[in-house]
Every structure is written in C-alpha cells, then in structure tokens.
Amino acid sequence: MAPGPAVLEVCRVSKNFEADGGMLGAAFFKRNRPVVQAVSDVSLTLDQTEVLGLVGESGCGKSTLGRIVSGLIPASAGAIKLDGTPHHTLTAAERRDWARNVQMIFQNPYASLNPRQTIRKIVEEPLKVHGIASADEVGAQADDLLEQVGLDPSFGTRLPHELSGGQCQRVGIARALAVNPRILVCDEAVSALDVSIQAQVLNLFADLRERRTVAYLFISHDLGVVERLSDRVAVMYLGRIVETAPKTDLFAAPKHPYTQALLDAVPRIGWRQSARTMISGERPSPLDPPSGCHFHPRCPRATERCRTETPQLRDVGDNQLVACHLYD
Numbered sequence: 572m573a574p575g576p577a578v579l580e581v582c583r584v585s586k587n588f589e590a591d592g593g594m595l596g597a598a599f600f601k602r603n604r605p606v607v608q609a610v611s612d613v614s615l616t617l618d619q620t621e622v623l624g625l626v627g628e629s630g631c632g633k634s635t636l637g638r639i640v641s642g643l644i645p646a647s648a649g650a651i652k653l654d655g656t657p658h659h660t661l662t663a664a665e666r667r668d669w670a671r672n673v674q675m676i677f678q679n680p681y682a683s684l685n686p687r688q689t690i691r692k693i694v695e696e697p698l699k700v701h702g703i704a705s706a707d708e709v710g711a712q713a714d715d716l717l718e719q720v721g722l723d724p725s726f727g728t729r730l731p732h733e734l735s736g737g738q739c740q741r742v743g744i745a746r747a748l749a750v751n752p753r754i755l756v757c758d759e760a761v762s763a764l765d766v767s768i769q770a771q772v773l774n775l776f777a778d779l780r781e782r783r784t785v786a787y788l789f790i791s792h793d794l795g796v797v798e799r800l801s802d803r804v805a806v807m808y809l810g811r812i813v814e815t816a817p818k819t820d821l822f823a824a825p826k827h828p829y830t831q832a833l834l835d836a837v838p839r840i841g842w843r844q845s846a847r848t849m850i851s852g853e854r855p856s857p858l859d860p861p862s863g864c865h866f867h868p869r870c871p872r873a874t875e876r877c878r879t880e881t882p883q884l885r886d887v888g889d890n891q892l893v894a895c896h897l898y899d
C-alpha cells in the first residue's frame with residue numbers, strides 16, 4: 572500500500588531525565604542533579620500506512636521516543652502532532668482518543684498481559700472500555716481479532732502462561748488492533764522471540780499492513796528485522812537522529828559513518844564486507860555526551876570541527892538526510 576499524507580509529526584522533540592544516582596547520589600546531588608539527555612532535538616514524520624524503522628544501539632533513546640509518541644511520557648521540549656494537532660494542546664478526553672489511536676506493542680509479551688485474565692477477556696477489554704462493541708457483539712469481535720492474528724478462538728479460554736511467547740505477542744497485537752489504531756509503535760516487538768517465531772510475527776505485521784490502514788513506528792536494534800518490514804529507516808545515536816533514508820537507499824549506500832559501521836557489523840549473505848568503518852570504543856554516557864558530533868570519539872573520519880560543531884540533518888538527495896560534516 573502506498574504511504575499517504577503524514578499522520579504523525581515529531582517536531583524538535585527532546586527528553587531529559589534527572590538521574591538520582593541511588594540513595595548516595597540523591598544526597599550528593601541534592602541541588603544539581605545530573606541530567607540524562609535521552610532524546611535530543613528529534614524531528615520525524617510518519618505517513619499513513621508507512622513503516623518507519625527506528626534503529627540504534629541499546630540506550631540510544633529510541634524506546635523513549637516511542638513512549639513519547641504513544642503519549643505515555645511527555646516531551647521536555649518540542650511537539651508531537653497527530654493529524655497536525657499537538658499532543659500538549661489536547662484536553663483529557665482528547666488525550667484518551669490519542670492513546671486509542673497510537674497503540675504500543677512491547678518487547679516482553681508475557682509482562683504486557685494480565686496473568687490472571689483469560690485471553691478473551693484481555694482482547695475484549697479495550698472493545699468494552701472504548702465502547703467499540705456492544706455486549707452482544709464483544710465476544711464475536713474478540714474471536715475475529717484472534718483469528719486476524721492467526722490464533723484459533725479456542726485460545727480465548729486460556730491464561731497467558733499457557734501460551735508460547737509468540738502466541739502471547741499475537742494476543743498483544745490483537746488487543747492493540749481492537750481499537751482500530753492509526754499507528755502501532757512496536758518497541759523491540761520481536762526481540763524476545765526465537766528466530767523462527769520472529770519470522771512468523773514479522774509476516775503477521777506485514778499481512779496486517781496490507782489489510783488495514785495503519786502506520787508503524789518499528790523500533791529495533793536489529794537491522795535485519797528493520798530491513799524486512801520498513802519502507803524508510805531512521806538511525807539514532809545517543810539521542811539524535813543521524814540519518815534517515817528510504818530502506819533500499821540506506822542499506823545499499825549508507826552515508827553516515829555510524830550507519831556504515833552498523834551495517835558493516837552485520838554478517839550478511841552476499842554482502843561485501845568493507846574496510847570502511849568498525850565502531851571502536853565504548854558508547855559514551857548520555858549523562859555526559861561528547862561535544863559537537865556525539866559520534867566523534869568513535870568515528871574514524873572525525874576532524875577538529877566534529878569535536879566542536881554539532882552537524883545538522885541535511886538533504887543529500889533521494890530523500891536521504893544525514894547529520895555529518897562530511898556532507899556539508
């Protein structure tokens with residue numbers, strides 16, 4: 572399905588967290604607590620029915636950005652807009668509507684389901700809470716949702732612990748779909764699954780986008796997973812977006828040294844391993860990010876300018892945006 576107009580806009584969003592450093596830290600940092608810059612000045616758009624993959628190492632801020640988009644946590648600065656309306660201007664009732672439209676699917680399928688509820692109750696609950704189905708219809712709609720995610724309705728009588736990880740993730744997807752969301756934020760949604768089950772759940776996501784008008788923000792550290800499903804990919808490093816591009820361009824000709832290093836680190840059949848870049852050194856702490864380009868302590872092509880000046884995302888052609896001084 573071709574992507575439509577932008578349903579979601581992320582406009583210069585930042586998110587800071589105060590670090591307490593535990594009991595000792597709380598006493599020590601009474602006044603000036605250190606601040607973790609989890610997300611820094613991020614702008615993105617997501618079109619109707621588009622799948623935008625968001626990749627980066629653990630701790631780069633991608634899950635925090637997913638939670639901001641879902642309305643679970645507020646941004647420290649900037650705005651997120653659904654159909655052009657900023658989240659921070661909404662009334663409480665409108666925020667509930669936002670929460671219905673932007674559903675999140677989590678990494679751990681067991682932890683995201685109530686262990687005491689049967690599968691049918693879990694899927695029926697959003698239908699009832701949001702008044703989507705009458706008391707007469709709710710059972711049939713729950714069965715239909717289970718079938719849509721590839722589960723026989725007879726699973727409805729079981730409890731989550733009686734299901735495999737893949738089956739639990741399907742229940743989580745059915746529950747999210749129950750409210751007809753516009754956007755699914757999938758946060759490492761297949762990372763906890765075995766490889767064969769991962770493939771099945773990815774196929775399910777691909778099938779669902781053919782059958783429904785839904786966009787995905789697909790967050791993963793796994794480039795193979797992102798390549799499989801995404802139309803476009805955004806690469807995040809230490810809270811900043813460093814490159815966005817259509818999937819085929821990004822995987823064929825990555826521009827940013829960090830993206831190049833990420834791709835070079837993935838063993839791929841038929842992929843010519845280049846001597847281009849290998850990431851060396853530890854990922855810097857978001858409590859004290861490097862000046863200028865955050866990637867400069869690990870970048871083999873860093874210059875003096877990279878240490879002092881923050882590169883801005885710029886269009887380098889073919890809808891590819893890169894934040895690197897090499898492309899000025």
Ligand code: SF4
Nearest residue numbers: 864867870877895896
């Ligand atoms: Fe490397 Fe400099 Fe580009 Fe950053 S701006 S990725 S340090 S070359």
